[in-house]
Amino acid sequence: MTRMITFSQAINEALQLAMRKDENVILMGEDVAGGAEVDHLQDEEAWGGVMGVTAGLVQEFGRDRILDTPISEAGYIGAAVTTAATGMRPVAELMFNDFIGSCLDEVMNQGAKLRYMFGGKAKVPLTIRTMHGAGFRAAAQHSQSLYGMFTAIPGIKVVVPSTPYDAKGLLLAAIEDDDPVVFFEDKTLYNVKGEVPEGYYTIPLGQGEIKRPGSDLTIVGIGKQVQTALTAAEQLVKKGIEAEVVDPRSLSPLDESIILDSIMKTNRLIIVDEANPRCSIATDISAMAADKGFDYLDAPIKMITAPHCPVPFSPALEDIYLPTPDKILKVVSEMIEDDSIVKL
Amino acid sequence: MKISEEMVQGITSEKAKWMYQKMCEIRMFEDRVHELFGQGLLPGFIHLYAGEEAVAVGVCAHLDDKDSITSTHRGHGHCIAKGCELDGMMAELYGKATGLCNGKGGSMHIADVEKGMLGANGIVGGGFPLATGAGLTAKLKKTGAVAVCFFGDGAGNHGTFHEGINLAAIWNLPVVFVAENNGYAEATPFEYASSCTNIADRAEAYNIPGEVVDGKDVTAVFDAAQRAVERARKGEGPSLIECKTYRNYGHFEGDAQKYKTSEDKKSHVEELDALKTFRDYLIRQELVTEVDLDEMERSVKEAVEKSVKFAEESPLPTAADLTKDVYVSYETPERGEQ
Ligand SMILES: Cc1ncc(C[n+]2csc(CCOP(=O)(O)OP(=O)(O)O)c2C)c(N)n1
Numbered sequence: 175m176t177r178m179i180t181f182s183q184a185i186n187e188a189l190q191l192a193m194r195k196d197e198n199v200i201l202m203g204e205d206v207a208g209g210a211e212v213d214h215l216q217d218e219e220a221w222g223g224v225m226g227v228t229a230g231l232v233q234e235f236g237r238d239r240i241l242d243t244p245i246s247e248a249g250y251i252g253a254a255v256t257t258a259a260t261g262m263r264p265v266a267e268l269m270f271n272d273f274i275g276s277c278l279d280e281v282m283n284q285g286a287k288l289r290y291m292f293g294g295k296a297k298v299p300l301t302i303r304t305m306h307g308a309g310f311r312a313a314a315q316h317s318q319s320l321y322g323m324f325t326a327i328p329g330i331k332v333v334v335p336s337t338p339y340d341a342k343g344l345l346l347a348a349i350e351d352d353d354p355v356v357f358f359e360d361k362t363l364y365n366v367k368g369e370v371p372e373g374y375y376t377i378p379l380g381q382g383e384i385k386r387p388g389s390d391l392t393i394v395g396i397g398k399q400v401q402t403a404l405t406a407a408e409q410l411v412k413k414g415i416e417a418e419v420v421d422p423r424s425l426s427p428l429d430e431s432i433i434l435d436s437i438m439k440t441n442r443l444i445i446v447d448e449a450n451p452r453c454s455i456a457t458d459i460s461a462m463a464a465d466k467g468f469d470y471l472d473a474p475i476k477m478i479t480a481p482h483c484p485v486p487f488s489p490a491l492e493d494i495y496l497p498t499p500d501k502i503l504k505v506v507s508e509m510i511e512d513d514s515i516v517k518l
Numbered sequence: 519m520k521i522s523e524e525m526v527q528g529i530t531s532e533k534a535k536w537m538y539q540k541m542c543e544i545r546m547f548e549d550r551v552h553e554l555f556g557q558g559l560l561p562g563f564i565h566l567y568a569g570e571e572a573v574a575v576g577v578c579a580h581l582d583d584k585d586s587i588t589s590t591h592r593g594h595g596h597c598i599a600k601g602c603e604l605d606g607m608m609a610e611l612y613g614k615a616t617g618l619c620n621g622k623g624g625s626m627h628i629a630d631v632e633k634g635m636l637g638a639n640g641i642v643g644g645g646f647p648l649a650t651g652a653g654l655t656a657k658l659k660k661t662g663a664v665a666v667c668f669f670g671d672g673a674g675n676h677g678t679f680h681e682g683i684n685l686a687a688i689w690n691l692p693v694v695f696v697a698e699n700n701g702y703a704e705a706t707p708f709e710y711a712s713s714c715t716n717i718a719d720r721a722e723a724y725n726i727p728g729e730v731v732d733g734k735d736v737t738a739v740f741d742a743a744q745r746a747v748e749r750a751r752k753g754e755g756p757s758l759i760e761c762k763t764y765r766n767y768g769h770f771e772g773d774a775q776k777y778k779t780s781e782d783k784k785s786h787v788e789e790l791d792a793l794k795t796f797r798d799y800l801i802r803q804e805l806v807t808e809v810d811l812d813e814m815e816r817s818v819k820e821a822v823e824k825s826v827k828f829a830e831e832s833p834l835p836t837a838a839d840l841t842k843d844v845y846v847s848y849e850t851p852e853r854g855e856q
Pocket residue numbers: 204245247269273276590591592640641642643669670671672673674698700702703704769
């Protein structure tokens with residue numbers, strides 16, 4: 175049965191199903207249960223994660239499988255690499271992706287490379303769930319979108335869901351996957367609702383989805399920016415322009431053909447990504463499209479991204495930092511040389 | 519409360535007034551921020567320092583503008599104790615252009631380098647090496663300055679604790695590491711997360727002095743910090759002070775705090791309150807008169823209200839500010855039209 179639940183509930187449900195299915199699946203992270211060894215709480219959780227995403231799981235699975243950790247990212251993320259390599263299937267939470275600074279070695283030099291360095295004789299079925307995204311007034315060290323950085327590292331898979339349905343299916347696929355996967359959750363999406371089936375299902379990593387078909391131009395959105403693209407696409411309809419919105423869903427592996435097939439049809443490509451623009455997933459997709467789809471293109475590829483600056487705190491600045499439907503309309507109008515579009 | 523029955527060396531009448539004033543500023547600022555946040559007027563994450571005033575004030579009482587401090591996500595108290603202006607602080611929390619960081623940082627990155635306040639920090643454990651670096655400058659330039667690292671009990675479990683303190687110890691740097699052990703890191707108790715009875719016990723491993731003090735007693739903090747700061751200024755190296763304390767509010771605004779017991783909460787907020795006990799001490803020791811204390815409280819309340827008004831009336835930053843100050847200089851040659 176399908177019903178409307180939030181992005182956060184979809185993730186919670188995926189974790190619950192994965193833990194029921196496989197006893198090797200454990201969760202670890204700061205306050206993923208909360209209130210460890212607080213007598214009066216007994217098994218009732220204090221927090222269930224800083225945003226409540228893992229709430230309720232400790233009651234069902236107990237503290238042996240839901241491990242609250244000290245603020246020791248290098249310690250527990252590093253440990254998760256080898257619990258994975260030695261027979262467990264851990265889901266470690268890195269509360270904010272910005273905190274990767276505290277444990278990059280464990281992810282980049284250990285987890286990502288073990289298998290290759292050992293000649294294929296190890297596997298690291300580790301999932302790292304982490305929060306990203308601006309728009310929460312959380313300032314420069316709690317708002318970044320660092321999936322591009324992980325995508326650049328061979329040995330790591332990277333997933334960025336944009337809907338509750340995708341979040342559940344992709345998280346279950348990530349946990350089933352035998353390689354390290356970093357699973358990005360946009361903090362501003364947690365309360366967004368969508369249709370999600372009740373049971374266990376997976377969405378293959380590396381398979382994008384057309385979120386809206388169209389024939390006039392292709393807009394690739396990353397994570398929450400899929401929604402920005404969809405909003406812009408609705409407004410473009412009034413001008414008789416049909417935009418196709420493509421959601422790659424995972425960035426590594428990247429579904430190149432869904433993007434190339436789309437631009438083969440539309441001949442125009444815009445990439446909307448809220449991460450910083452240099453050496454980013456936006457430049458990566460642009461390069462791929464220019465390399466493999468140059469002949470399909472009738473206009474230069476355009477990227478709508480954050481500027482080359484950290485995320486500002488002030489709402490007045492953060493709002494202009496992020497991509498918006500208006501910014502997309504402006505670029506489309508330049509691309510199609512019709513000024514009336516911006517005024518829609 | 520075992521706040522010193524005797525006069526504490528160094529707490530002169532003038533010093534005492536400064537200390538009580540700063541403690542009031544912190545308490546009233548935080549209580550007001552709590553209200554403003556509740557009314558939906560402040561964006562973002564806010565972590566309040568109320569309850570822990572004695573730590574920041576007892577330590578900063580020994581510092582001046584040339585000394586540096588590194589702070590935490592719970593940074594308003596450190597700012598105030600280090601001399602930051604309330605107007606600029608409040609404006610920063612509102613994200614206004616007149617804020618201490620021009621609205622770029624907010625509560626979690628509030629800073630005032632001219633006052634030696636090297637920033638609140640969004641990264642737990644971020645402060646250890648940063649304080650060590652400021653201590654290195656002081657040593658190399660022979661400024662006589664010290665650097666103080668305030669950190670939480672949770673931060674003590676981050677790897678940077680070891681690296682920062684060990685480095686300061688082998689280089690004999692003028693740094694004071696001040697643990698604010700309020701019993702919890704978010705909802706995780708210190709006892710669960712730390713395999714030590716006291717954070718200060720770890721000092722022994724670095725061959726530096728370590729001391730546990732009642733962090734609700736500003737005279738006790740003052741006393742311990744006096745020794746540590748003097749030692750640092752004399753070139754004898756770093757120290758570690760652990761202040762046992764309690765945060766009156768939740769981890770951040772909106773935390774239901776189910777992990778706390780109501781008895782603890784009641785006793786800390788009502789009986790062991792750091793302001794109340796210091797006030798009693800000052801009257802008992804005849805260091806400040808009740809009339810003066812009342813007058814100070816009144817004027818601080820006014821100053822806090824003034825800061826709110828200042829913040830509310832201040833302009834927001836504008837689009838041109840967005841990409842300003844990423845670098846000191848950064849030239850991208852414009853490509854001419856062809
Ligand atoms: C590297 C890092 N990990 C996790 C967090 C999330 N976080 C913010 S504050 C906090 C608890 C800090 O506890 P403590 O050091 O005891 O300071 P307190 O909040 O009690 O003042 C955590 C886990 C963070 N900001 N940075």
